Amino acid sequence: MYDIKKIRNFSIIAHIDHGKSTLADRLLEYTGAVASRDVEEQLLDNMELERERGITIKARAVRFAYKADDGETYELNLIDTPGHVDFGYEVSRSLTACEGAVLIVDATQGVQAQTLANAYMAVDNDLEILPVINKIDLPSADTEMAKHEIEDIIGIPAMDAPCISAKMGINIKDVLERIVTDVPAPKGDPEKPLQALIFDSYYDSYKGVVVYIRVMEGKLSVGDTVRMMHTGAEFEVVEAGTLNAFSLDKRETLYAGEVGYFTASIKSIGDTTVGDTVTLRDAPCAEPLPGFKKVQPMVFSGIYPADGSKYGDLKEALEKLQLNDASLVFEPETSVALGFGFRCGFLGLLHMEIIDERLEREFNLDLITTAPSVIYELVLNDGTVLHVDNPSNYPDPTLIKEARQPMVKASVITPTEYVGPVMQFCLDRRGIYLDMKYLDTTRAELLYEMPLNEIVYDFFDTLKSKTKGYASLDYEPIGYRKSDLVKLDILLNGEMIDALSFIVFSDRAYARARKIVEKLRDNIPRQLFELPVQAAIGGKVIARETVKAMRKDVLAKCYGGDITRKKKLLEKQKEGKKRMRSFGSVQVPSEAFMAVLKMDDDQ
Amino acid sequence: MSTTTSLYFHFPFCTRKCNYCAFYSVPWASEAQKDAYLDALKTQALSFGETRPVPSVYFGGGTPTNFGVSRLTDLLCFVREHFSLTPDVEITLEANPADVSPADLQTLRNAGFNRLSIGMQSSDDALLKSLGRRHTFADTRATVEAAREAGFQNLSLDLLFALPGQTLPGLETSVRDALSLCPEHISAYSLQLEEGTAFYQTRETLSFPTEDEEEAQYDALCSLLANAGYRHYEISSFAKEGFRSRHNLRYWDRGDYLGIGAAAHSFWNGKRFSNVPDLKAYLASPLTANDYKKAERIDETEAWEETVMLGLRTDEGIPASLVSSEHISRLVSLGLLAQKGDHVALTERGWRVSNAVIGQLLL
Secondary structure, three states, X not given: OOOHHHEEEEEEEEOOOOOHHHHHHHHHHHOOOOOHHHOOOOOOOOOHHHHHXXXXXXXXXXXXXXXXXXXXXXXXXXXXXXXXXXXXXXXXXXXXXXXXXXXXXXXXXOOOHHHHHHHHHHHHOOOEEEXXXXXXXXXXXXXXXXXXXXXXXXXXXXOOOOEOEOOOOEOHHHHHHHHHHHOOOOOOOOOOOOEEEEEEEEEEOOOEEEEEEEEEEOEEXXXXXXXXXXXXXXXXOOEEEEEOOOXXXXXXXXXXXXXXXXXXXXXXXXXXXXXXXXEEOOOOOOOOOOXXXXXXXXXXXXXXXXXXXXXXXXXXXXXXXXXXXXXXXXXXXXXXXXXXXXXXXXXXXXXXXHHHHHHHHHOOOOEEEOOOEOOEEEEEOOOOEEEEOOHHHOOOHHHEEEEEEEEEEEEEEEEXXXXXXXXXXXXXXXXXXXXXXXXXXXXXXXXXXXXXXXXXXXXXXXXXXXXXXXXXXXXXXXXXXXXXXXXXXXXEOOEEOHHHOEEEEHHHHHHHHHHHHHHHHHHOOOOOOOEEEEXXXXXXXXXXXXXXXXXXXXXXOOHHHOOHHHHHHHHHHHHXXXXXXXXXXXXXXXXXXXXXXXXXXXX | OOOOEEEEEEEOEOOOOOOOOOOOOEXXXXXXXXXXXXXXXXXXXXXXXXXXXXXEEEEEEOOHHHHOHHHHHHHHHHHHHHOOEEEEEEEEEEEOOOOOOHHHHHHHHHHOOOEEEEEEEOOOHHHHHHHOOOOOHHHHHHHHHHHXXXXXXXXXXXXXXXXXXXXXXXXXXXXXXXXXXXXXXXXEEEOOOOOOOHHHHOHHHOOOOOHHHHHHHHHHHHHXXXXXXXXXXXXXXXXXXXXXOHHHHHHHHOOEEEEEOOOOEXXXXXXXEEEOOOHHHHHHOOOOOEOOOOOOEOOHHHHHHHHHHHHOOEOOOEEHHHOOHHHHHHHHHOOOEXXXXXEEEEOHHHHHOHHHHHHHHHO
């Protein structure tokens, strides 16, 4: 029974680990949408990896009914949002599909960087924000502090915010009541032309792409021919419905204000871009919903199988991941050193790590991932502008008139006792100080303008280790700035190893060069000859180390005709060979590349 | 297929285990056990029905001289009776200088043993003690003299280098002392630290020579022996003209040999197999305490691998046609391999890194 006044569409937003998924589970459990025994832990995060990292990567949505104290039964649509800075655009689209947002703040930690970022995004989307103080069951909980921080820092009233423990199931009903009373019912007219927002989609091998939408205006029915306004693709709707916790609930028609899904034998997730507007081919709406953006990858790296023969497996795995992740882009790439692999683009470093880990874990691949690179903008002497995301394509330095790099505005929230170390660290990473605000007596927010490539280079992990895990980070791109960049090449035995080249701020080049040649020296096994390891800029060597020649590798004794050890050794050599990269007469095991490319040099 | 078969008898008995040794041995066995072992050896030796001529017999260990001279001679008589030894057969006995008296040596020589491999290891008595050896250099000298007296004309001395606490001058002295005894053959092994040895357990407290020192010791050893007229004919073996160990060369030439006794290895009629390294199990069933049934015939690829990796242990090397000419020219230019007519062989430097070189040739 469609009654737009009884619909509440909302999201839950929070800093990582503040209890978003746990609260979602409790809401579903409380309203009977799922039996408590089914709540195996965080229903909405249904990827193993997400659960492990405690973060939501892909948005999901679920509809459930709630009989409120006013005697009416409401249809609640919870739209989950990805919880990391890399997925900012997806978060913003999910929020657009809502009228309200439950803002969870951990009573033991208060407002954190992503609390702020998410809250601002909700404000920008004109959402009603319902603050909720979570984890009141913990001994260190300070609900008053948390409330004050919400009022002082975010600037929304919070004194009567529900104080709950999602984990223990305390005061869950308060949250539900607040959703019903405070979140406005959606606006929209089912008689107007269809205008629906795509906020997520996934690939199902039977149905094709399942598209998650929020109908803003009009209605969508099975049999309609719909058009995606930005991609122009047209499809006939095969199935439509709402989203239950465990299943899709088929319906003939979805009306304005509702959240649901449709399928239309769509083969590629690329046709259902998040943020696109769905309308009817024969009765289109006047214009698409605002805010659409084609998501551009910001971080790039080469991914290669450690065992070169696994190239086909890697390709298949990437294709499978891409079915459900349109923001993952990749194209074949060949490296002299690493053989056949893929150049992959990611939304950010976390996105890259997740893909890397899923490839290794779900597809059982062993990978070499080259140093992440951002997109540099190069103005050549002849005036042409070049965008380079792969160091291999970096032009001869004499041709470059001006090099520019992407910058971000980074916000770091840290306990005040770490302000000194954090400032020093940001300075080391070429940050330009913008501002510092004391959020309260114990915490401060630092704002820096910073090169993105410093952020992708192990920034977050180092920040965490410098602040005993307390600092939080958020950042947003703010465009390109001129920078003094050079391309650093690594040579083994005089031959350039393309996979190890990278683009670096020139003042930083020497230190990085030294570290890399030292790491290579320590990780390349001795060869049959002395092996020079060099780092060079434009042909000029700036650092050199030597891997000494192997002096002894012999089984002196083969007693009594027992040659089993020799044979075992040969088997081991054969095994090792599969993971060995040869160029010229140099043999380097994949492990050496992995060790060098692992960026832990700030520890 | 070989037209001949060599015999190897293993004696896993030692009074005590040397600190560096990881080979199978038992520290103590009763006379009755040794008698039973003798029977077991005979039983297994006969079981193969081997009728081809036998050009070499080797009694190794463990410590064969710990088995008792009368049992050793008994066994050799048995071998003479049941196998057709070639007229020039080489019959080697490994001897611990602490074990054999001049009378024993005379008995052994009379029984037909014609080559002794004497475990000298070093001429530094303190070093010998630290290795857990039971003898002094004087014992070695006495054994050599008595062996000559008894009529042995083919003596080999075992030396160890790169030992914890061993210096370059110390090694040089040992080599000179060994040379002073005029052996026909010398085997020299660099110490390999093996798990399960006393040295391995106490490795943290031992001062092993550095890589540089070890290389210097090896170089000194090679040049002292070369100057004294010994030919470096295999990774660890040096011989005067005409005294290469025929038995050991069979291993590298892939000739057939039967390994008899607990833990002994065989290569016979195209199969490699071994007896269990377990004295009791072997005594219980000398005919079945082995993996012969599981052993598969060596296939062509494996045979090629063996030919290359074993052949390259010797100075004759392998036919160049067995490996890629590209590899050869690269390794020759690195000074690791040398062309010898239609053969290629490792150089002295090449031997030092032979595992890696062989790996490259075979992969």
